[in-house]
Amino acid sequence: MREVFHQSLEDVQSRLVEIAELVTIAIDKATRSFATSDVSLAEEVIADDAHIDERAIALDELAIEILARQQPVARDLRIVVTALRVSASIERMGDMAEHIAQLARYRFPERAVPKGLKGTFTKMGELDVEISRTLTELLRTQDLRLADTIRNTDDDIDELHASVFEKVLSDTWKGEATATVDATLASRYHERFADHAVSVAKKVVYLATGDWQADTDTIDIAIDAQAQLDEA
Amino acid sequence: MREVFHQSLEDVQSRLVEIAELVTIAIDKATRSFATSDVSLAEEVIADDAHIDERAIALDELAIEILARQQPVARDLRIVVTALRVSASIERMGDMAEHIAQLARYRFPERAVPKGLKGTFTKMGELDVEISRTLTELLRTQDLRLADTIRNTDDDIDELHASVFEKVLSDTWKGEATATVDATLASRYHERFADHAVSVAKKVVYLATGDWQADTDTIDIAIDAQAQLDEA
Numbered sequence: 001m002r003e004v005f006h007q008s009l010e011d012v013q014s015r016l017v018e019i020a021e022l023v024t025i026a027i028d029k030a031t032r033s034f035a036t037s038d039v040s041l042a043e044e045v046i047a048d049d050a051h052i053d054e055r056a057i058a059l060d061e062l063a064i065e066i067l068a069r070q071q072p073v074a075r076d077l078r079i080v081v082t083a084l085r086v087s088a089s090i091e092r093m094g095d096m097a098e099h100i101a102q103l104a105r106y107r108f109p110e111r112a113v114p115k116g117l118k119g120t121f122t123k124m125g126e127l128d129v130e131i132s133r134t135l136t137e138l139l140r141t142q143d144l145r146l147a148d149t150i151r152n153t154d155d156d157i158d159e160l161h162a163s164v165f166e167k168v169l170s171d172t173w174k175g176e177a178t179a180t181v182d183a184t185l186a187s188r189y190h191e192r193f194a195d196h197a198v199s200v201a202k203k204v205v206y207l208a209t210g211d212w213q214a215d216t217d218t219i220d221i222a223i224d225a226q227a228q229l230d231e232a
Numbered sequence: 233m234r235e236v237f238h239q240s241l242e243d244v245q246s247r248l249v250e251i252a253e254l255v256t257i258a259i260d261k262a263t264r265s266f267a268t269s270d271v272s273l274a275e276e277v278i279a280d281d282a283h284i285d286e287r288a289i290a291l292d293e294l295a296i297e298i299l300a301r302q303q304p305v306a307r308d309l310r311i312v313v314t315a316l317r318v319s320a321s322i323e324r325m326g327d328m329a330e331h332i333a334q335l336a337r338y339r340f341p342e343r344a345v346p347k348g349l350k351g352t353f354t355k356m357g358e359l360d361v362e363i364s365r366t367l368t369e370l371l372r373t374q375d376l377r378l379a380d381t382i383r384n385t386d387d388d389i390d391e392l393h394a395s396v397f398e399k400v401l402s403d404t405w406k407g408e409a410t411a412t413v414d415a416t417l418a419s420r421y422h423e424r425f426a427d428h429a430v431s432v433a434k435k436v437v438y439l440a441t442g443d444w445q446a447d448t449d450t451i452d453i454a455i456d457a458q459a460q461l462d463e464a
Binding site: 088 | 413
């Protein structure tokens with residue numbers, strides 16, 4: 001029984017890694033489709049998001065089954081509840097990739113990237129892919145130093161996000177309303193993607209150390225879900 | 233012991249209702265502060281969001297404690313896990329209210345509502361308050377017909393959301409980039425608020441009936457903002 005239980009927990013972890021890998025593929029394709037107006041790439045991302053959703057639901061079911069059958073306590077209980085929380089955030093990262101792909105598809109054959117922001121969005125896209133890869137590694141290896149890397153990458157993405165608004169709201173901005181809307185939404189999706197990664201990383205660190213890394217980012221969706229693990 | 237357990241489950245439910253009530257107050261104040269550029273009202277919302285977050289965390293702690301100590305099974309287990317998921321969504325509704333208030337405060341003493349969209353945002357604000365009230369009632373009474381009301385209200389909000397983009401992207405739109413950015417973000421926050429309410433309502437219905445209504449919330453979260461954009 002004990003053996004079976006540990007097998008289940010490992011299964012939870014490997015499924016999280018698998019979903020994170022799918023999300024990395026999605027954000028890579030999404031940001032490339034957005035940058036290059038590749039509509040067929042965008043459509044792949046949109047079609048594949050359903051798989052990510054299914055995997056996340058299956059993982060949740062597994063977690064609930066473990067709770068019901070094996071009634072874990074203490075650290076094991078925390079692992080299972082954390083998996084439930086984390087899977088929702090990773091699934092949302094997939095949604096953000098899909099949103100970016102939808103922007104690319106909608107504007108096609110026009111370019112979705114507003115003039116003057118190509119460099120910024122290319123860089124944001126690369127950093128989103130990077131943060132997703134690092135998150136996958138963190139989930140796989142539990143090497144907590146990777147959480148710092150994720151936070152640093154998120155800081156870089158936040159800076160780029162701010163620079164988009166600076167640009168759009170500057171006197172030199174010549175974009176039409178369409179370009180302004182696209183820049184606003186695209187930038188927010190890129191930034192939210194990274195926020196979710198930070199949120200997941202915090203939960204992983206908390207699970208391992210019991211240390212909740214306070215952060216000034218009060219808008220972070222992370223805050224809600226994790227302190228719950230306190231008493232578990 | 234059995235007695236204590238049922239007490240705990242009731243406690244979970246009443247705490248969810250309490251948080252939903254706080255969110256209703258928040259969205260009411262936020263949308264009014266946004267419509268009228270009332271910066272002190274906006275600041276109340278921003279300050280009060282921390283309370284909502286705290287309550288949600290406390291509820292999560294209670295849920296985890298119940299899992300650890302009472303090891304519920306079957307339906308009781310589903311109630312506790314649903315509460316964990318629902319509390320995160322309700323807390324996010326509070327965040328959306330805060331985002332709307334932040335827009336109001338940020339633009340002050342200028343008006344945050346772009347010209348030509350005052351009527352639309354007033355209506356969206358009223359519908360967000362309405363959906364939040366209905367959700368609170370649903371959580372309190374478990375009257376599942378209210379889930380339909382919530383879905384209908386969400387449809388109305390989605391229409392208004394689409395009309396914002398239609399307006400902003402039309403030839404008659406004379407707004408500066410600032411107004412375009414504000415309209416885009418404000419409309420998205422209003423619409424996301426309602427999406428979370430629908431997501432919570434579906435989970436409540438699922439808990440009661442085992443029937444997952446058609447489109448999974450992950451999909452409709454994904455589609456909403458962008459499908460609107462497609463129409464615009």
